[in-house]
Amino acid sequence: MSRLREVVGVETRTILVVVLGLLFVEVAVRLAGERLSGDVVHIEKIGEIAGDLAQAEGFRILFVGNSLIGDGLDSERLESILAESLRIPVRVAKIRPDGTSPLEWYYLIDRHVFDPGARPDVLVIAFGPGHLFDRSGNQAVLRLAAHHVAWDQVGEVFAEDLEGFDAGAQFVLARVSRAYALRDRVQPRVLDQVIPGYQDLAPLILRDRPTGAEVDAGQEQRGTRLLERILGRAQREGVPVLFVAMPSGPGWVVDPGVERLIREHSLGLLDLNEELPLPPERFPDGQHLDDVGRRIFTDSLASSIAPLLSRMPE
Amino acid sequence: MLFNSYEFWAFFAIVLLLYQGLGHRGQNRMLLIASYVFYGSWDWRFLSLILVSTVVDYWVARRLSDEADDEGRRRLLLTLSLATNLGILGVFKYLGFFVESAAVLLTNLGFQPNLPSLGIVLPVGISFYTFQTLSYTIDVYRRKMAPCDDPLDFALYVAFFPQLVAGPIERASHLLPQIRTPRRVAPSQFREGLYCILYGLFKKVVIADNMALVVDHIFSQPTGSLSAVDMLVGVYAFAFQIYGDFHGYSLIAQGVARWLGFDVMDNFRQPYFAGSPQEFWRRWHISLSTWLRDYLYIPLGGSRGSVVQTYRNLAITMLLGGLWHGANWTFVIWGAVHGSWLSLHRAMAGITALWRGWLAQAIKVFVTFQIVCVTWLFFRAENVQQAFGLFGALGNGADVAPISRLGIGIVLVFVLPMVVYEVWVERRDDLFAITRVPWYLRALFYFCLVLALVWFSAPTASEFIYFQF
Structure with a gap:
């Protein structure tokens, strides 16, 4: 254990600052979440x-x-x-x-x-x-976790609707972190600021791509x-x-x-x-x-x- | 179990935990089991192919050592190893392609061939581990190294999971000694591993997968509907997709290996800053280009013969290098173009060498990048017709469709920060320069990477491109 501490210890400060930065982002997103999207206001x-x-x-x-x-x-x-x-x-x-x-x-x-x-x-x-x-693409899993599933429904989600380890991991992460769960709302808003027309045009290139679940299933x-x-x-x-x-x-x-x-x-x-x-x-x-x-x-x-x-x- | 999946990281966490509590032999046995579990998670049936290669090459190398004085038997043993490994590769990767090509040829000659469609499934990473294990028997045959005396250590060399399915293609002389001697993870290895994993994930999940959105859209359009600008956006986006994808994988493999106490070779050195085709191949997929140099180009005669022989050797090496990537004429043409370009550049070496200075270097880098991008067009195209159709799009005018404007925006926003960072790495001439800056600067860099991973990963994930090779 002391050996592990010695090895990992070289980057303790670096990792700690990254974690603190992420916590700061998490708090900021929780405070500003409603301003990110009118849809979130509706969901609430x-x-x-x-x-x-x-x-x-x-x-x-x-x-x-x-x-x-x-x-x-x-x-x-x-x-x-x-x-x-x-x-x-x-x-x-x-x-x-x-x-x-x-x-x-x-x-x-x-x-x-x-x-x-x-x-x-x-x-x-x-x-x-x-x-x-x-x-049941990635987006749906994030939204289920963040908005739509009550604690007493979590068992049913895992039993019925989350296929594979990754979907479960995404669900848990989105349940814990708002910053993670709202990624699909943050990304287009930020990119729209730097790429003119992003929000209008991106759906056109995303439309034909299969979702993660469809890729897993090998077909639509x-x-x-x-x-x-x-x-x-x-x-x-x-x-x-x-x-x-x-x-x-x-x-x-x-x-x-x-x-x-x-x-x-x-x-x-x-x-x-x-x-x-x-x-x-x-x-x-x-x-x-x-x-x-x-x-x-x-x-x-x-x-x-x-x-x-x-x-x-x- | 992809490196960009949570499943892999859960698997690796378990491996790492178990690893800490074991002695050297226990670590090796556990890593071997983990490697088979890792590979078996795609299709356990193909484990049998790895086992065949392992058993044959272990036995051949031992016999090569026993038959040290009988050159005839030694050649026979080497032939057995080559036939087994290349035979497996040939059946699983190329047989369908050759049967299909033969059918097309016979049809064009007026015959009505009734050749079956074989539908052979390509085992993941077969080209990588085949080349890796071949290098071992060839090195033992050449008496460059002694055969491994522990079959389980050798099995781990063949199947070592961080680089099993997409490289880097490790030489036995580099990896086997690390397997056979006790390892202690050094603090510097943890630090470099952390960098490799974070930057590798960023390159795959943020750069490559976002480029894939643009590339897949443009390459799925009928070529006649694309303007010159559309085509160029697609090709440049692909140049960064494949770089991000493959370099990302190689970095993660390096990082994971470092956390296990192994040193896996660098596979990329800012390849798009190369000023010539030779330099490009010293910076791109280094483990393959050095393999081809040592086990194909030099045995063919390298540059030791006449000028014509040298060009012939370059052409053969690059043609086979192209075919290594996949059973498709597009890869053959890709290899042929690179071979011709290397030859042409060699012929003009006297002229280009005279042209010096920073401006000349900048122009060389620019021109080299453009030619590399032209070759990527063949690499990405589904077939030869599409590749030439895309070239034809250059004559379709310079209209900038809204989708291309979006594509240009996506390429600039995601690629520019990476290019700026890699210019800095290039100027420092140190791939791990970031691990040597003050910790707070590194923390800021890592924070940006992690935030980008959380917020700017592509909406749909893609498989690693090189898995199909």
Whole structure:
């Protein structure tokens, strides 16, 4: 042991300064974390959003999705159209952390909606191309660890969703360190300052690259295990689920296997991508709707969803 | 179990802990088991190939020593070792390529060959450990070293996990004595190992993997859609990707070995500061270039014969060096271009030597780097058609697409700091100069490396390029 101390001792001060520097960064990120991203602010408020909705009077609709529904849905407009149509008060809330998919949705719904008993009258899952397939890249692991998984869910994450030693190690590191967990938010913000247009252009070169999990699997994953878990959990809680395919431009159709699963185990599918063909100018970044697109989508969704909701049992 | 995975570092932590508590023989046995576990984690079936090489070469070397007076038998024994090792390499690495090339040739000649698609899986690191073990039998044959008397020590030399799958290709005369004598990790080895590991991880995870984002995107586009600028961005990014990737691996291997008390050779010396092809090969993948020099170029005659013979020897050495990298015509062309360039430069040596001074040196470095980048184009291309298609892109105008602007930004932001640091290392003429500056400066440097690893590693990790060789 003394020999080990003698060998490592030559760099004790160096290592100590590096560790102290990292601790300083950790504290700074924890203090400034919310300023790093509006998405983090939203994530911090998910429990509050679900709780407020559960306390609200009238018919309660909870949308879960990612930035597609975040940018695409005007909640207040939908509330007022539905209230007029159904002749009862309607409350709409959105849980829409950026870049998420069924893996994060499963845990955040469980943690913030079902576990505390904050059940809505209907849960609407809004999705875009490929969003309902199982995905578990590095980014998802970091976000699960930092934001979406409660302590009592950690066992389930390790048992069901973390494949391989590295995913587990990343989860533990992200659980311990905010600086590590928020790397995917720090990196684009910093690089955007030094490389003009980085945030807009980087997704174009990242889009075609497989995630770590896909590389491990040797192919793109097309499973729906996580979606089935969400549906099973909602069924046990007695919460009806409705799916909305978001307008995402031409060239995308809902996978027939996913559609079959949805129709068998939920209220149904509103395929607004097919029913509402929007021109490319409504998608300024190629994915998300602009203001006009948002209004068109909200109106269309209201007219599609109202008959379904009116047929729901009290 | 990649060096850039948490799994490897957990594995290494366990190895290091066990290692501290063992005596010399116990350390060697434990390292041998760890090396087999490390290699077996990719595909345990291929351990059998390492075992065959180990057993054959151990036995051949012992017999070479016993048959000291019978040159005929000694040649036969060496042939057995060469046939076994090159036979394994040939079957697993080149057979599919030759069958495919033969099928193409026969088809072009009007035949209808029905040759099977072999689908042979390439064992990780086969080219590296084959060359390593070959150097041992050749050195024993040449009476440059005595054969190893402990089969387990020799097995560790063949399978030593830090450099097993991607080098440096260690000579038996350098590594075996370290295995056979008791080791004590010196404080300086810990210090240098720490530097190697941190800088190596930075070069792989931050430099190489971020360059890979640009490279993979550009090289996946149809060549007709690329402008000259797009193509150049892709090639320059690849130049730094492959350097970061391979130098990163070699550094981590050195660092890990140093923490175990071993000294593994330097594999790179700022290769892009070379002012000639000869100098480039003295700085790039040094363990391979010196291997090719000692076991191929010099036995062929080196530069001892006529000018034509020297050029022929250079061409053969570089062609085979190219083929060593992979079973693809792109690597053959890459080797041929390097061979021709070495010959041409040799022919012009009288002229270039007259051109001296810092400006001349700067121009030589610039020109050498450009030619190296041209050769990287063949190295990276999926096939010969793509390589020539990319050359054709030079005539597609100089439009700077938004993606290329992004690529230029990524290359500059990540590569410039590395270049500045390596200029400093070059001027100090000391690869470990950072370990000799005041501790607080080193701490600042390490802090920057670690922060870059945490925040600026690429969103998707890539395998080490040289694993496929």
